[in-house]
Amino acid sequence: MEIKITKTTTPKAKPDVSKVAFGTEFTDHMFMMDYTPEKGWHDARIVPFGNISLHPATTALHYGAEIFEGLKAYRTPEGKVQMFRPIENARRMNSSADRMCLPAIDENDMLQILETFVKVEKDWVPSAPATSLYLRPFMFGCDEHLGVHTVHHSVFMLIASPVGSYYKEGINPVKIMIEDQDVRAVKGGTGYTKCGGNYAASTRAGERAAQKGYSQVLWLDGVERKYIEEVGAMNVMFKIGGTVVTPMLSGSILPGITRKSCIDVLKKAGIPVEERLLSVDELVEAMENGTLEEAFGCGTAAVVSPIGELCYKDKKYTVNGGKIGPVTQQLYDTLTGIQWGTVEDTFGWVYPVD
DSSP: OOOEEOOOSSOOOOOOGGGOOTTOOOOSEEEEEEEETTTEEEEEEEEEOOOOOOOTTBHHHHHOOEEEOOEEEEEOTTSOEEEEOHHHHHHHHHHHHHHTTOOOOOHHHHHHHHHHHHHHTGGGSOOSTTOEEEEEEEEEEOOBSOOOOOOOOEEEEEEEEEEOOSSTTTTSOEEEEEOOSOOOOOTTTTTTSOOHHHHHTTHHHHHHHHHTTOSEEEEEOTTTSOBEEEETTBEEEEEETTEEEEEOOOSSSOOOHHHHHHHHHHHHTTOOEEEEOOBHHHHHHHHHHTOEEEEEEEETTTEEEEEEEEEETTEEEESGGGSOOHHHHHHHHHHHHHHHTSSOOSSSOEEEOO
16 A cells, blocks of 8 residues: 655644643544445545545434544653554454445555554654553545445545653552443444444443543443443453453444453463353352452553452442452553563564654
8 A cells, every 4th residue: 555644844842741640631643545336445645634625414413323443552661662453443344344334445555554654653662661642543424415324435644642641540440330210232232333423322321430530431231131241441350269350242242452462471370261141140249259250451541550449339349348359450460561571472462662
């Protein structure tokens, strides 16, 4: 793929990442590429970061024809830059595109786009501990009329933001409220895709939780309102009686790349892992009888986020004394160590950039 690069003539000053809220500062450039049925994907370009112009009838604005991904570029102690499992993001984006009737992108082209863009913006990859360059690829339909139909014209873009910790609490345990009113997704819907509508549908419950002092909500399934699914922005895992249990991928849960990596790390460490249905009643019982030893969310933005308190129907349960557990800490140390190049990558997950 030929990528035209037009560099900015007015580069911005690099921010102090420790003082920047997640996703509020952006690099000097962005990637753009257009799709039409006649040409396929074409006009791949890296241009100065700026606003874009859209027709008022743009499909994405009216019917939510939009998908996105999230991954990071990391700087090692030696100053090199690398990404973590980007091929998995390319594959998941194509899975999302298929569900939302958007055009797929060749996996190798996606890797080339990511690598070329990160090389252009490599000075934006921070070197301070626990920092990284968050990469946001996204795609949207841009047909310019109001009929409901399969998308014919699309735009693919990539922007980046230097980031520190996703939560202001950092690696300290967060408080999560189990949601029993709204639902996020159902099997056969779009729950397994990274599309904006899934997140928009979660904001009301998230706002209710925030008003009560909770970081996010833990969703139950949308049919029986019985089975644990995922946290608002993360997959979720529970260590119950020595075994790590995580909800099985049933079509309504995002197939998280960090989730997949956690399972691989746990299995290699000899820690039992079960992917299965987990009812809220079973979880409550484990909290009440003391067999729930640890709970944590996992995702690209936060990596691993320990849960110190769960609330269900206004009853609060403290997990592991409100402290991070040993398995959660082991996962965090292993994954971030591989990502930042301080732990040997025995899985072949690292993608060197520069």
